[in-house]
Amino acid sequence: MKKFNAKLMLFGEYGVMLGAEALAVPLPYFTGSLEFSEGADISASQAELEQFVSYFIHHELNLQMNYPLNLEELQRDVEKGLFFDSDIPLQYGVGSSGALCAAIYEHYGKYRASFDVLKKKKNILSVLKKDFSVMESYFHGKSSGFDPLASFINRPVMLSGSAITLPTFSSPEAGYSVFLIDTAIQSSTSPLVRLFMEKMKNPQFKKQFNNVFIPANKLAINAFLSGNFQKLFEQLKLISNFQIENMREMIPAEFQTVWRQMQDEGIFLKLLGSGGGGYLLAFVTDRKKLPVELKSLQVF
Numbered sequence: 001m002k003k004f005n006a007k008l009m010l011f012g013e014y015g016v017m018l019g020a021e022a023l024a025v026p027l028p029y030f031t032g033s034l035e036f037s038e039g040a041d042i043s044a045s046q047a048e049l050e051q052f053v054s055y056f057i058h059h060e061l062n063l064q065m066n067y068p069l070n071l072e073e074l075q076r077d078v079e080k081g082l083f084f085d086s087d088i089p090l091q092y093g094v095g096s097s098g099a100l101c102a103a104i105y106e107h108y109g110k111y112r113a114s115f116d117v118l119k120k121k122k123n124i125l126s127v128l129k130k131d132f133s134v135m136e137s138y139f140h141g142k143s144s145g146f147d148p149l150a151s152f153i154n155r156p157v158m159l160s161g162s163a164i165t166l167p168t169f170s171s172p173e174a175g176y177s178v179f180l181i182d183t184a185i186q187s188s189t190s191p192l193v194r195l196f197m198e199k200m201k202n203p204q205f206k207k208q209f210n211n212v213f214i215p216a217n218k219l220a221i222n223a224f225l226s227g228n229f230q231k232l233f234e235q236l237k238l239i240s241n242f243q244i245e246n247m248r249e250m251i252p253a254e255f256q257t258v259w260r261q262m263q264d265e266g267i268f269l270k271l272l273g274s275g276g277g278g279y280l281l282a283f284v285t286d287r288k289k290l291p292v293e294l295k296s297l298q299v300f
Helices: 043-058 071-079 096-108 112-120 124-140 146-153 189-199 203-226 229-246 253-264
Strands: 004-011 022-036 082-086 157-160 163-165 177-182 268-271 279-284 296-298
Touching: 004 096, 004 146, 004 203, 022 096, 022 146, 022 203, 043 071, 043 082, 043 124, 071 082, 071 096, 082 096, 096 124, 096 146, 124 146, 124 163, 124 189, 146 157, 203 229, 229 253, 229 268, 229 279, 253 268
Parallel strands: none
Antiparallel strands: 004 022, 022 082, 022 157, 157 163, 177 279, 177 296, 268 279
């Protein structure tokens, strides 16, 4: 069956829940697809799919979908050995649940019969995003639907309030590189989202987030898309400093010192997704300064 890429939310972590700009891009280093078992141990994946179907039925989520899922067919195929064959790291911030939702929607969403009509709609991306939001609620309790959308259409996607666009950009040339830093820690999204929402009840944090992080996030996206790496790094410095100062709970303790050290070297770390573990993003002007002991993967 069709493979779906992982994704990177380069900018917009947490702010996306408040209507701030967000930019996600496909990450083809990792993929996943629905397959039928040929003797492999697929019990964990099958159990996940069975629970997904039960959750959808119990909460009557098909009633909230623009294009409902064929749950009966999905359940029959799970009983025949259907599973999600994926090398996307789980709970790492690169969209393992988003790719699974995209794969399910592709094969079991009832949109195909009216897809020609759907393609003519100006709000086609919003229609898809709403369905993916419903689907991914199974994994995170609350979801923007942004991750599955990026995997499903396999294009860079930008979200600004309710507006969804498909921007184009050139990969960074000389000037800087972007790396994933492996913390070797799995992290669940839901508890961290709840923690963030609690922090937003603090007037001082809320003011700082709205007045520092969100503007820097917007300017960083603009600079990234326009290829202005000097302005990008000015904003990255603000974002990186804000997160280490105000969102330390989302940064693994053993990486907080190196976070500061890398700032001194002009390397700026930021959370990828909800943080807590998984991957961190590192924006690097001189890759020789990247500590060799860190397990890293260059993505741009």
